[in-house]
Amino acid sequence: xxxxxxxxxxxxxxxxxxxxxxxxxxxxxxxxxxxxxxxxxxxxxxxxxxxxxxxxxxxxxxxxxxxxxxxxxxxxxxxxxxxxxxxxxxxxxxxxxxxxxxxxxxxxxxxxxxxxxxxxxxxxxxxxxxxxxxxxxxxxxxxxxxxxxxxxxxxxxxxxxxxxxxxxxxxxxxxxxxxxxxxxxxxxxxxxxxxxxxxxxxxxxxxxxxxxxxxxxxxxxxxxxxxxxxxxxxxxxxxxxxxxxxxxxxxxxxxxxxxxxxxxxxxxxxxxxxxxxxxxxxxxxxxxxxxxxxxxxxxxxxxxxxxxxxxxxxxxxxxxxxxxxxxxxxxxxxxxxxxxxxxxxxxxxxxxxxxxxxxxxxxxxxxxxxxxxxxxxxxxxxxxxxxxxxxxxxxxxxxxxxxxxxxxxxxxxxxxxxxxxxxxxxxxxxxxxxxxxxxxxxxxxxxxxxxxxxxxxxxxxxxxxxxxxxxxxxxxxxxxxxxxxxxxxxxxxxxxxxxxxxxxxxx
Ligand code: AMP
Ligand code: MG
Numbered sequence: 140x141x142x143x144x145x146x147x148x149x150x151x152x153x154x155x156x157x158x159x160x161x162x163x164x165x166x167x168x169x170x171x172x173x174x175x176x177x178x179x180x181x182x183x184x185x186x187x188x189x190x191x192x193x194x195x196x197x198x199x200x201x202x203x204x205x206x207x208x209x210x211x212x213x214x215x216x217x218x219x220x221x222x223x224x225x226x227x228x229x230x231x232x233x234x235x236x237x238x239x240x241x242x243x244x245x246x247x248x249x250x251x252x253x254x255x256x257x258x259x260x261x262x263x264x265x266x267x268x269x270x271x272x273x274x275x276x277x278x279x280x281x282x283x284x285x286x287x288x289x290x291x292x293x294x295x296x297x298x299x300x301x302x303x304x305x306x307x308x309x310x311x312x313x314x315x316x317x318x319x320x321x322x323x324x325x326x327x328x329x330x331x332x333x334x335x336x337x338x339x340x341x342x343x344x345x346x347x348x349x350x351x352x353x354x355x356x357x358x359x360x361x362x363x364x365x366x367x368x369x370x371x372x373x374x375x376x377x378x379x380x381x382x383x384x385x386x387x388x389x390x391x392x393x394x395x396x397x398x399x400x401x402x403x404x405x406x407x408x409x410x411x412x413x414x415x416x417x418x419x420x421x422x423x424x425x426x427x428x429x430x431x432x433x434x435x436x437x438x439x440x441x442x443x444x445x446x447x448x449x450x451x452x453x454x455x456x457x458x459x460x461x462x463x464x465x466x467x468x469x470x471x472x473x474x475x476x477x478x479x480x481x482x483x484x485x486x487x488x489x490x491x492x493x494x495x496x497x498x499x500x501x502x503x504x505x506x507x508x509x510x511x512x513x514x515x516x517x518x519x520x521x522x523x524x525x526x527x528x529x530x531x532x533x534x535x536x537x538x539x540x541x542x543x544x545x546x547x548x549x550x551x552x553x554x555x556x557x558x559x560x561x562x563x564x565x566x567x568x569x570x571x572x573x574x575x576x577x578x579x580x581x582x583x584x585x586x587x588x589x590x591x592x593x594x595x596x597x598x599x600x601x602x603x604x605x606x607x608x609x610x611x612x613x614x615x616x617x618x619x620x621x622x623x624x625x626x627x628x629x630x631x632x633x634x635x636x637x638x639x640x641x642x643x644x645x646x
Contacts (some may be wrong), residue, residue, distance in 0.1 A: 166208045174236070193223040197613075214556070239412070240348060252282055254274075254275065268337050285323065287321075288331035290600070293316045298596065306402060318332050338419060346411075390492060393456070401497065402434075424439075427642050430533075457486065468482060502512075506581055536579075596609040
């Protein structure tokens with residue numbers, strides 16, 4: 140059975156039951172193994188564990204095409220076997236990556252305990268993209284974990300990464316989820332699954348922290364050189380490429396977190412092992428989108444102190460980058476004191492870089508094509524009103540975009556005052572409404588993965604093997620900046636405001 144979501148979406152998904160009749164061919168796989176050429180300290184070879192009764196649950200055709208794969212050829216027994224680990228892709232050198240990380244502030248040695256890197260797919264554009272099986276069985280880094288993943292959390296990662304991609308936010312991608320036909324034991328027995336995760340790379344701040352613990356400069360340098368070659372080949376200044384690396388990672392992270400803040404995304408577990416050097420959003424465990432605007436919003440069940448609350452994300456990002464900078468000290472200057480001065484100077488710039496990204500994003504959200512001195516106060520005043528009234532973050536910006544602030548919540552003196560101030564601002568700047576609106580439509584999503592819709596799709600898929608809600612949700616999320624009758628049900632905030640909604644680390 141193959142189902143394609145209706146419409147001509149760039150992000151359509153294909154679901155199947157994995158019983159395709161074995162169309163031969165490689166489907167376009169072209170794996171390289173550049174990471175495996177790093178010093179042996181950086182990984183341990185690891186073969187995926189064989190699973191009993193694999194079934195393809197969902198496959199992202201757009202992601203397949205991005206990789207240079209033919210999606211219709213992936214729905215065969217042989218190809219699905221490569222996505223559940225029962226068979227190795229041609230050219231694969233499977234390995235588990237070593238890394239460390241600060242988890243909620245405490246330093247730990249980690250590594251891929253349930254993920255196996257198959258290699259890097261060379262795409263038609265020449266880029267290398269990591270192909271990783273998450274939930275593929277135990278590795279040398281599993282500690283006491285079973286190396287497995289359950290279906291609900293893997294589908295959750297599939298949904299949210301799909302949404303982030305469609306929103307235009309850098310993210311790892313999900314090619315497929317395959318149910319293993321085996322149970323995994325968590326608080327209860329759950330169906331097992333393997334997610335095929337695609338990433339610019341899985342290099343993390345934690346990979347550099349791991350390298351730093353080895354206390355051997357050549358090992359650290361090998362990692363830094365590999366990173367520059369793979370992600371920042373434009374670094375030209377040969378006098379100090381490692382300082383430039385720090386600067387570029389800082390810029391990418393500042394831009395990324397600003398994008399999260401502009402759509403109300405709360406990552407939930409910004410540990411340093413979950414910070415991608417390439418600047419992608421990675422690790423969709425306890426993440427969630429905010430409804431009513433409240434800067435202190437936390438959804439994660441384990442984030443008792445609110446360390447990773449919405450409003451803390453920029454500061455935590457800077458903290459994580461400071462940990463990255465520390466690892467680079469031996470490469471920045473022969474004199475450690477000088478190296479610290481250089482690194483500190485870059486990290487100190489983070490708040491300004493972040494603020495510039497955030498404010499220019501806010502300007503786009505409010506159609507302010509020019510730059511005026513009162514921009515910041517205009518934004519602050521709106522956010523202050525939204526906070527007092529717990530106005531829905533997504534829908535307030537969308538209602539402004541569509542010029543339809545007629546709902547009861549907007550019948551309020553403070554809001555009306557703000558509205559006339561904003562309209563006056565646009566008029567004084569000579570910004571035509573149609574121009575402002577066109578920009579706002581590109582910047583203010585109508586559809587985000589509402590938590591209750593995500594949960595509804597997951598429980599139908601996991602408890603009732605019903606993929607219809609999942610596919611309808613994926614379709615709605617494919618074009619987040621458009622409003623249509625079909626996506627109308629996905630634009631509603633939860634009737635209960637998500638009171639008590641709680642997320643868990645992906646298990
Ligand atoms: P995460 O919370 O997904 O960022 O994972 C933190 C660390 O725990 C990583 O080193 C994972 O590989 C490891 N881990 C998470 N779940 C499992 C599991 N079921 N088996 C083995 N290791 C795991
Ligand atoms: Mg992680």
